[in-house]
Each structure stands twice: as C-alpha cells, then as structure tokens.
Amino acid sequence: MSMHTSPLAYRGVTRLRAEGDPNKILVELNKAFADFRAAHDEQLRGIDKRFADVVSAEKVDRINAAVGDLQGALDEANQRIAALASGGAGGAPGRPRDAEYTKAFLAHMRRGDVQASLNKGTASEGGYLTPVEWDRTITDRLVNISPMRAICRVQSISTGGFSKLFNNRGTASGWVNETAARTVTATPTFGTLTYTPGEIYANPSATQQLLDDAEVDIEPWLAGEVETEFAYQEGIAFVSGDGSNKPNGVLTYITGGANAAAHPWGAILTVNSGHASQVTSDGIVNLIYALPSQYTSAARFAMNRDTQNKIRLLKDGQGNYLWQPSYQAGQPPTLCQYPITELAAMPNVAAGTKPVLFGDFDMGYLIVDRIGVRVLRNPYKNPPYVEFYTTKRVGGGLLNPDVLKALNISA
Incomplete structure (x- = not known):
C-alpha cells in the first residue's frame, strides 16, 4: 500500500458485510492485510521522516482495524451460510x-x-x-x-x-527377579x-x-x-x-x-x-x-477481537507475521498456523x-x-x-x- 492511500479505501466493509459474499470479502481481506504488512513495515523502518510518528501509527491502526473488520465480515458470512444450510434465521x-x-x-x-x-x-x-x-x-x-x-x-x-x-x-510397578517376592503395589x-x-x-x-x-x-x-x-x-x-x-x-x-x-x-x-x-x-x-x-x-x-488486533502486529525472528488471514472461504484466520476462534x-x-x-x-x-x-x-x-x-x-x-x-x- 502506498503512503498516500486514502483513508476512505476501506469504507466498503459495511457494504461487503451487507452483501455477505465470502469470496468478495476474502479478496478484500487479503488485499487489506497486504497493505497492512507494507504500512507496518514502513512504520518500523521509519522510511518517511516527513511525518510525525503519530501519523504513521494512525495509518497502521486504521488499516489494522480494517483487516479486523473484513475478517469479522468473512466470519459472519461463513456463519450465515452454515446457518442457512441447517435452516437458520434470515433464510x-x-x-x-x-x-x-x-x-x-x-x-x-x-x-x-x-x-x-x-x-x-x-x-x-x-x-x-x-x-x-x-x-x-x-x-x-x-x-x-x-x-x-x-x-x-x-x-x-x-x-x-x-x-x-x-x-x-x-498405579505403581517394579522390577524383580524370578524368585523375588511380589509386594502389593499402589493402585x-x-x-x-x-x-x-x-x-x-x-x-x-x-x-x-x-x-x-x-x-x-x-x-x-x-x-x-x-x-x-x-x-x-x-x-x-x-x-x-x-x-x-x-x-x-x-x-x-x-x-x-x-x-x-x-x-x-x-x-x-x-x-x-x-x-x-x-x-x-x-x-x-x-x-x-x-x-x-x-x-x-x-x-x-x-x-x-481486540486481542487479535494487537497480535496482528507480532512477527517472528525472520520478520514473518504470526497472524495470517483466511485464505479460503469457510476457514478461520491462523496464528502460528493454528486456527483462531473469536x-x-x-x-x-x-x-x-x-x-x-x-x-x-x-x-x-x-x-x-x-x-x-x-x-x-x-x-x-x-x-x-x-x-x-x-x-x-x-x-x-x-x-x-x-x-x-x-x-x-x-x-
């Protein structure tokens, strides 16, 4: 994501949530997470010294929140589909x-x-x-x-x-020879x-x-x-x-x-x-x-969700993010490759x-x-x-x- 990406770029989350199409949400989620990685890495490197740290921090927080919104919208869409399959409300x-x-x-x-x-x-x-x-x-x-x-x-x-x-x-046990006495062991x-x-x-x-x-x-x-x-x-x-x-x-x-x-x-x-x-x-x-x-x-x-928002910033020793978004409709986000339940x-x-x-x-x-x-x-x-x-x-x-x-x- 460019440093000049508009803060309005992710206002379509509400529309996507209303549409409930998991495939569209999935595409936007992965785009947003890629933008988040770029913005956060840029913030950590301190590339652009023309802006105060608070400006870059605000941008990262904004994109991070958008990622959380999109992941939440995807989870809702998946739940809605599962509910419809079992005769859920709303369908x-x-x-x-x-x-x-x-x-x-x-x-x-x-x-x-x-x-x-x-x-x-x-x-x-x-x-x-x-x-x-x-x-x-x-x-x-x-x-x-x-x-x-x-x-x-x-x-x-x-x-x-x-x-x-x-x-x-x-239960206890012990080693004995052929002729040794066998005492009672713990039960x-x-x-x-x-x-x-x-x-x-x-x-x-x-x-x-x-x-x-x-x-x-x-x-x-x-x-x-x-x-x-x-x-x-x-x-x-x-x-x-x-x-x-x-x-x-x-x-x-x-x-x-x-x-x-x-x-x-x-x-x-x-x-x-x-x-x-x-x-x-x-x-x-x-x-x-x-x-x-x-x-x-x-x-x-x-x-x-608030904890996920903080964990999304964490990296391993090689600079890889520990949190990863859903890459397939119906699948949850992961942390160190283990699924996350909100x-x-x-x-x-x-x-x-x-x-x-x-x-x-x-x-x-x-x-x-x-x-x-x-x-x-x-x-x-x-x-x-x-x-x-x-x-x-x-x-x-x-x-x-x-x-x-x-x-x-x-x-």
Whole structure:
C-alpha cells in the first residue's frame, strides 16, 4: 500500500458485510492485510521522516482495524451460510424432517392448540415441549453462532446433573527377579466432577394479529429471536460463568481462578507473556510449546477481537507475521498456523489478565444439555401481545486441564 492511500479505501466493509459474499470479502481481506504488512513495515523502518510518528501509527491502526473488520465480515458470512444450510434465521429453512410436527407447532404458535401427540409426557408439568424438529433446528443454529459450542464437546443428559469419573492414575510397578517376592503395589484412585445445568431463557413476543395474518413462517422468526439471546448468554457463561444458575466458565479453572482446585487433575496452567502489560511473540511461541505434543493436532487459539488486533502486529525472528488471514472461504484466520476462534467474552490484554487460551477445546471443555428447548405460550400477561417463554437447561465445566494452556500477561 502506498503512503498516500486514502483513508476512505476501506469504507466498503459495511457494504461487503451487507452483501455477505465470502469470496468478495476474502479478496478484500487479503488485499487489506497486504497493505497492512507494507504500512507496518514502513512504520518500523521509519522510511518517511516527513511525518510525525503519530501519523504513521494512525495509518497502521486504521488499516489494522480494517483487516479486523473484513475478517469479522468473512466470519459472519461463513456463519450465515452454515446457518442457512441447517435452516437458520434470515433464510428459508430446508424441508421439515417431520411435517406433522411442523404443522402442529405452527398451530400452537398461532392459536395455542396443543395436540396430545406432542405432549411427550410433559402435560403434568404445565409446559409445552416444542416439536423435536424445531428443537434440533435451534440446537443446530446455536452450534453455528455460538463459538464454544462449535469447538467444545457437547453431551445431552436425561437427569438433573451429570457426574464424570476421572482416573487419577497412581498405579505403581517394579522390577524383580524370578524368585523375588511380589509386594502389593499402589493402585489408582478416582476423582469426580459434577456438571449441573442452569436454565437459560428468552421471552420474545408478537401480537395475535401478526400471528393470525402473517404470511411469513413463524418458526424461523421465533428461532431467530431465541438463538440470538441464547448464544449471547451462553457465550459469556461458557467463558467466564460463575456456576450460579449457569455453567462454570473455562476461565474459572485457570490457576488462580475460582475453580482452580475443582478438577481432580488440577488447574489449567499459565504461561507468562514476557511483558508486564503486552502480548509478545515469544509469549505466543512459549504458549504453544507448553502444550504437550499429543494435544496439538487439534489445538486452536481463543481470544477476543481486540486481542487479535494487537497480535496482528507480532512477527517472528525472520520478520514473518504470526497472524495470517483466511485464505479460503469457510476457514478461520491462523496464528502460528493454528486456527483462531473469536470469543467476545475473553478479556482484553492488560496486566494480569488471561486473554488467550490455546489447546484442544473438544477434549478440554464439556457442555451438557438437559432435555431440549421448551416453549410456553402466554397470551394473557400482556395483551395484545403473545409471549413465547422459551427455556433451555444447560451446564458446562472443565473436562481435562492438561489439554489447555492460558497466556498470562506478566513479565
């Protein structure tokens, strides 16, 4: 990029985001990253002494922000495509897997009719179990828009809680000759960890006339309302939840966290960044090598957008940028060739924070779903609006501390 490139050059991000074409966004993203590299290298070399450092720094920051915007737009486009493939909100859903359930569900949304075939034994609870096809649709969409669900292990349970048994090992052995006595050796011990679901809810509403007269399909509308609220709440809880009526977030299991002693195998260990208040190239490399090699094949980084913005400036000893943009639609950006998952709930870079996680999240964190999505139709509370009180019971907690490492901002 020339030193004279207009600051208006990247204002097309909003337009590209609206168009949602991942191929166009991908082209612009790689152009912007090439411009960013050139501008940042130029700033570091101090080629143009006619301008104050603040001018070149402002230009680099502006292009860096544009790269982040374009990568975000590409991620959104990829999520939208994935959501459409599973009947996501904003597009026409695929053919219902069970037309009878879908027809009955539509009748329930409009008039409150409850058919016996849909009760599934829950009539005594005074609630309404949504059709299984709609339940699956919500779950599919949550996977597409909730990053932690996409990268972590998810298990459905049929009870109010789930306890997992952990082998603490401890088996001992010894060498003996043919006739030596064989004494009793140590045997392994076991530990447990309980994952208790909390309840998450959303309560969208619509007027009865809209439900009566609307030509639009009500299922995608309601699913869109629910998925946005659930994904937002889950995204926070899976990362930093305190376990009070919600999951225990993965950050609480890091050394020094509230649940550091909860897991039988210990806490998630940390690696210092090498600077009191910043992330460094050496810190990232040390974080990678702190993870045992048997867990690196499926490893990834997790951080928020602001942290990515800072990491985008880092280089290795040969002058190569550690962060690289998506080079193919559907693929995430990478850091040291490992994929990056953006988690908005992760903390920003500051002294003493843990803004970056690295490891195999599928082996490291467990999400438990109890039952499914339930809807209670309420036309009485706030007429003429009909409320659809939607609930889902979900929990979460650490599965294996050995497969995750955290970057601690400290010298």
